[in-house]
Each structure stands twice: as C-alpha cells, then as structure tokens.
Amino acid sequence: MTTPAAPWTNWTGNVVADPIRRTAPTTVAEVTDAVISAAELGTRVKCVGAGHSFTPAAATDGVLISLDDLTGIESIVPTRGADGRVNGADVTVWAGTRLHRLGPLLWDLGLAQPNLGDFAEQSLAGAVSTGTHGTGCRAPGLPATVVGIQLVAADGTVIACSRDSHPDVFAAARLGIGALGIITKMTIRCVPAFALHADERPWTLSAVLQDMEGFARSADHAEFYWFPHTDAINVKRNTRLPGDADLKPVSRLQSAISDEFLSNEGFEAVCRAATRRPSITPRLNRFTARALSARTYTDRSYRVFASPRRVRFREMEYAVPIAAAGAVLGDIRDMIDRSGVLTPFPMEVRFAAADDVWLSTAHGREVCYIAVHQYHRMDHTELFRLAEEIFLAADGRPHWGKMHTRTADDLSSMVEHFDDFVEVRDRLDPDRVFGNTYTERVLP
Ligand SMILES: Cc1cc2nc3c(=O)[nH]c(=O)nc-3n(C[C@H](O)[C@H](O)[C@H](O)COP(=O)(O)OP(=O)(O)OC[C@H]3O[C@@H](n4cnc5c(N)ncnc54)[C@H](O)[C@@H]3O)c2cc1C
Structure with a gap:
C-alpha cells in the first residue's frame, strides 16, 4: 500500500x-x-x-x-551438533517482524533467540542492522546470530547471501545500517527454548568497580544500572535454565508496581520534576534507587530479557574493551561530579562476547557497553559531549543506532573492516539509492 x-x-x-x-x-x-x-x-x-x-x-x-506487512516465520531447518543431535534451528523470519512478536512464536516451536536487548519493540531487520545487543560475556549481539539474508539491491536484484553464497555481501549486510539494500528476510540461528532465573538487587558502584570483569562473568547475563550523582546501582543477573524449568514469573501486582509504575509512570513524574528543578536531581536519584528492592523470578527468556520502556530519553552508548570498563566508568563518575551536569536517568552497563561481524562494535574483542541517557525534555549535549571524550580516549566504538558524533573519517580508523564494507556498499549501491543524512556522515 x-x-x-x-x-x-x-x-x-x-x-x-x-x-x-x-x-x-x-x-x-x-x-x-x-x-x-x-x-x-x-x-x-x-x-x-x-x-x-x-x-x-x-x-x-x-x-x-x-515492512510492517512482511512479518512472521517463513521456514525452520533443525541444526545438529557434532554428536548429530538436534541442538536448535535456523529460522527464516520476514524482516519486518517485531522482536516482541518473534519471542512467543519461537517459544511455541520450542525455540528462542540466544540473547536479546532490554526492549523488544524493534523490527528484526532494524535491530540487526544497527548492531543491537543484550548482555553476557558469552553472548554476542544479534547480528552474530544471523546466518542468512535476502536483500533487494539498488538495481532490484534479489540477493540471497550467507557464509557460502556472496560471503562479502553477507559479512557486510549482517550489520548494514540500511546502506546496502532492503532486507526482506533473515535466517537466524536459534537455540532450544530456555527460561531465565532473574536476580535483581541494589548494590554499590564502588563495590562493582573493584572487579568489573568478575561482575561481568558472575552470571550468564549480568548488567547493572547506575544512578548518577549517587553510589547506588541496581544489579540484574539472569541465569539460563532449561525451557521446561518451573516458571515463577513476577506477580501481576509486583509487575504493576515495579515494571509499570516505578520504571514508567512514576519515573516519568521523577523526570518531569528534575526538568522543572534540575538541582534536585541527585535527591531524586537517591529516591529512585531506594524505591527499587531486591526480587527474584523465573520466566520464559524473552519475557525476562525485555521490559516496557515508555519514558522517552536520548541515548549515547559506546563499547569499550572489557578490561578498560572499570576505569572508564570511574572517569564518567568523576566527570559528572566535576562538571555539574545532571541527569535523572540511570546509566546502563552491559557486556558482550567478541564476534566477527564487520561493523560490529564487538568485532574481535570482548566489550563492555556503557550507555548514557538523558530524559528527552532535558538537554543532553554537555553530558554526551563529555562522556564521548572519555569513551574515545578508551578506544570506544559507538553503537550505530545511538547518538554519537563520529564521521566516516573517524570510523575508518576505528573499524577494522570499514573499507571492506564500503567496497561492498559501492558495488551494490553506486548511486546511493539507500543513502540518507546518516550514511552521508558515517560512510564516505
Ligand atoms: C527504548 C529503547 C530501547 C533500546 N534497547 C536497546 C538494547 O537493549 N540494545 C541495543 O543494542 N539497542 C537498543 N536500542 C536501540 C535499537 O535496538 C536500535 O536502534 C534498532 O535499530 C532499532 O530497531 P528499529 O526496528 O526501530 O530500526 P530503525 O530505527 O527503524 O532502523 C534502524 C536502521 O535499520 C535499517 N533497516 C530497518 N529495516 C530494514 C530492512 N528491512 N532492510 C534494511 N535496512 C533496514 C534502517 O534503514 C536504519 O538504518 C533501544 C532503543 C530504544 C528506543
């Protein structure tokens, strides 16, 4: 239409x-x-x-x-391990499928995406095309789970690519920032459906900074939110369990209080108060941190990974080498204390395994993702400018879907396969049919 x-x-x-x-x-x-x-x-x-x-x-x-009308699962091919047993499936999904729809569809087939971000409104192709990731030292981002792609190139050619067919197009299109063509379907490697045991509890930044790598490896999927202007963090550790494990989901009441009110409606009110009187932001952050109490629950993986996020914000996120993460976060804390910039939004700290995706922020190295947020009605520019200086000094790489100021010139020296990517893009789209202001900035 x-x-x-x-x-x-x-x-x-x-x-x-x-x-x-x-x-x-x-x-x-x-x-x-x-x-x-x-x-x-x-x-x-x-x-x-x-x-x-x-x-x-x-x-x-x-x-x-x-592609909101090009959705759903097209086909499933079981995969087998070295012992010949079925260990998952390659699932071909139409590109417009939203992640929050895909989770239940896969669960009904006894399957799951191995890892997800903290939110699931995105389309599969959009999430993959910018390098969306979750957390976990053994869990790479979404592009690394893609094993096949069908895309329509600028001249209308339909290309099916994988490691065996058009391997260079595949290497580029696994994270293509929309610059190579229109992806119509993707094949993703799925694992047997699994549950997650979630353990969420308050802790302190100073404690976790003493051993960030130890924290990163303390669960299958470990992350934390730090409330700036305080020492308070909220730790989330998710442990994988078999798909038939007993589920003990969050009760409706608890979900209404914690996920809906504290994280959304109540938090919106906190952010509006900070917008009206920025000077009370540190007090508000102490209040928000104290309102979150410890809880454990067990549920289907896709329900634990993602939660609703209705308070609008701006975000910058960089991937830094995991060994540098503690120092970087310490520098960010010092910068916030020194500069006087204020934000009511917690910063999110996550981890990911190295992968081989050309434009991936985790290409060839295990990383820690540090995400800086600002409420959408408050000015983010100084906070993001100062944070970006710290990320860049630590050899950080920017998330392709989150705010940053890097240009093609900067990125060509930061991203190992940048020139390979550009070569594929030039071949598939010589006239820049898929160009826009973003590709004009980040690609030559
Ligand atoms: C509330 C919120 C939570 C988030 N949580 C996370 C998180 O946990 N982890 C994380 O890494 N990121 C996260 N993000 C960032 C988000 O995952 C990415 O920005 C993602 O790209 C958004 O997916 P989308 O479907 O909205 O894509 P869009 O923003 O609509 O598009 C992104 C890019 O993909 C291209 N594209 C989309 N569909 C196609 C297609 N069919 N063919 C070719 N190109 C295509 C577009 O042209 C564009 O270049 C979050 C963002 C928000 C707002």
Missing part, C-alpha cells in the same frame, strides 16, 4: 524527516518494484523498522518503506 507524504519522526522525537512517499509492501516483488521505481525517478529509498534508533539511520527525504 502506498500513501502520500506525511512527516516521519523516530521514537524519541529527535529526528524528523519529510519522505515524499510511504509504502508498505506485502511481498518481495513489491519491495523490488518500490526500489526500482524510486531509482528510476532518481529518488532515495529507506526502510524503517520501528523507528527506535536515536540516530537518523532510518530517516529519508525519499520513499520510506515499512
């Missing part, structure tokens, strides 16, 4: 665009038609997922394609 232009904005509202047309194809042939007709008119094309990137990655002044 094609509709006339209507302004587009991303989830947080910091990116606004004026596409000339919007279209929502329902088949691969319709995607091809949309790309060819736009190219013939000399118009640019961009596919949007859920619009949850903080960068203008999905913005376009040309044709905006949504």
